[in-house]
Amino acid sequence: MSARIFQRPKNAMQSGKALLAEWILEFAxxxxxxxxxLTGWAGSMDTQRQVQLKFPDVEAAKAYADKYGIEAEVHATPPRRLKIQAYADNFR
Structure with a gap:
């Protein structure tokens, strides 16, 4: 069983930063x-696909994966680049 550990990305449609600190373990x-x-809907018999475990930090997620023998790959969060721009720049 393999999984990936990642940090929730910031929603581009909102300025808030809630829930960005938590790390998620998601099974492959x-x-x-x-x-x-019958219905034509896509699905599978894999119930692990529906599971998302949330942890306060990456070390807790790694410890959980090691404890239960889950091969987990950590995906680092890319650094955020802020584009500082003044409102007046829209009219130049």
Whole structure:
């Protein structure tokens, strides 16, 4: 069983920074999704795909993965680059 550990990205549509500090352990899909013959909706028998575990820091997420034998890959959060711009720059 493999998983990835990542930090929640900031929502581009909002200026708030709530829930950005938590780290998420998300399991990798075990099999491909197939269309249901009756409804046509895509789905699979993999229930681990629905699980997201939240941790306060990356060390806690790694410790959980090590304790339960989960091969976890940590995806570092890219640094945020702020584009400082004045309102007056819109009219130049």
């Amino acid at each position: 899909p075990a099999d491909a999704q197939k269309p249901d013959p």
